[in-house]
Each structure stands twice: as C-alpha cells, then as structure tokens.
Amino acid sequence: MWRAGTQLLAIGLLGLPMLNCPAGAASLDQIRRLENLINASGSETVVSAQCPPDHAGYYEHDGKGIDRLVICRRQVDLGDLEAVWEVMAHEATHIMQACTGTSAIADDLMPRLYRELQRLAPHHAKLVGTHYRRSDQRLEAEAFWMELQPPELVLALFRHNCVRFLERNGRWD
Numbered sequence: 001m002w003r004a005g006t007q008l009l010a011i012g013l014l015g016l017p018m019l020n021c022p023a024g025a026a027s028l029d030q031i032r033r034l035e036n037l038i039n040a041s042g043s044e045t046v047v048s049a050q051c052p053p054d055h056a057g058y059y060e061h062d063g064k065g066i067d068r069l070v071i072c073r074r075q076v077d078l079g080d081l082e083a084v085w086e087v088m089a090h091e092a093t094h095i096m097q098a099c100t101g102t103s104a105i106a107d108d109l110m111p112r113l114y115r116e117l118q119r120l121a122p123h124h125a126k127l128v129g130t131h132y133r134r135s136d137q138r139l140e141a142e143a144f145w146m147e148l149q150p151p152e153l154v155l156a157l158f159r160h161n162c163v164r165f166l167e168r169n170g171r172w173d
Contacts, residue, residue: 026085030151034088037158041165043095044068045088051075057087059094069095086147089154093143096161104161105142117145 035045043059044067051058051072061067069091076083096104105113118125124144132140146154159166 026081026151028081030155031081031085031088033155034085034092034151034158037155037162037166038069038088038092038095041095041099041158041162042067046070047073047078049073056083057091059091059098061095061098067098085151089146089149089151090143092154092158093146094139096158097139097142099162099165103138103142104146104157110138110141113145114141116148117141120148 038045043061046068048070049072051070051074054075055072056075057069057071059069069088071078071084071087071091076087078084093104114125117128121144124147125141128137128140128144146157149157
C-alpha cells in the first residue's frame with residue numbers, strides 16, 4: 001500500500017532518473033494495475049467500437065456524471081499490450097490532469113519534458129505543435145510524454161496526482 005509520504009519519495013527517486021528512459025514493455029499485470037487505479041479514482045474504463053475517426057482513445061469528463069477513459073477497438077489491437085498501454089498511459093494522464101485541476105507534471109520539469117519528447121518521439125512533438133490549440137499543447141505534451149515512460153513511473157505519477165480520489169475510495173491498486 002502506498003502512502004502520501006512514500007509517493008513523494010518514490011517520485012523523487014524514480015521520476016527524475018527515468019525521465020531519460022523510454023518505456024519498457026508493459027505487462028498485462030501493469031495494464032490491470034493502471035485500470036484498477038483509474039477505476040479507484042472514480043473514472044470508468046471502456047472499450048468501444050463507437051469512436052471518432054482516427055482516435056485510439058480518449059478521456060471524457062463532463063462534470064455531470066460522465067467520467068471515462070475509452071479505448072477504441074477499431075484503432076487499437078487489444079492483443080498488442082504495448083499499444084493498449086500507450087493509449088491507457090496517454091489518457092490516464094488526462095485523468096491525472098483532471099484530478100489536479102491543472103497539469104500532471106511540475107512546471108520546472110516541463111522544459112526537460114519537451115526536449116525529451118522532441119528527441120524520443122519527434123512525430124508526437126510536431127503533432128502537439130500543429131494539431132492542438134495553444135491552450136491544450138502542454139496537456140497533450142504531458143500525455144504523449146507519459147506514453148514513453150516506464151509503467152512503474154506512470155503508476156506512481158497516477159497515485160501522486162490522484163491521491164485524494166484514491167484515498168477517498170481507500171484504494172491504491
């Protein structure tokens with residue numbers, strides 16, 4: 001079980017050194033752990049064939065009862081654990097942002113995040129700069145960067161950012 005003090009230490013110890021490491025292969029167990037955290041935070045996870053064109057997934061939250069992460073079955077091979085993980089890590093970042101009411105990554109880490117995104121996934125960095133409104137670029141950069149991170153860091157950041165929702169439900173995994 002994670003506790004708030006332990007989370008900050010884990011993020012301090014795990015987070016910064018891993019900023020330079022591309023994600024390792026995600027396992028089914030790690031996908032289940034992230035899904036459990038998402039559900040414990042109050043969000044639903046759904047696989048759907050009814051998605052907007054060219055969407056691998058999305059997060060929708062309307063403040064009136066809709067709060068769900070959707071994986072689009074027509075765009076994502078559900079047998080490809082890495083593809084499923086990438087969509088879940090990306091969309092879980094938007095849940096983290098909803099939990100905090102702002103961003104998921106500290107302001108002082110953003111320059112490094114942008115540099116790493118440009119180095120590790122230049123196509124994503126270009127997409128952020130050309131396909132998203134300026135007001136959404138930081139949020140999308142965080143989400144695309146999160147896809148590249150090791151699963152344990154994604155899980156730790158989710159716990160950190162959504163701690164009050166997880167505590168409310170008494171669940172950490």
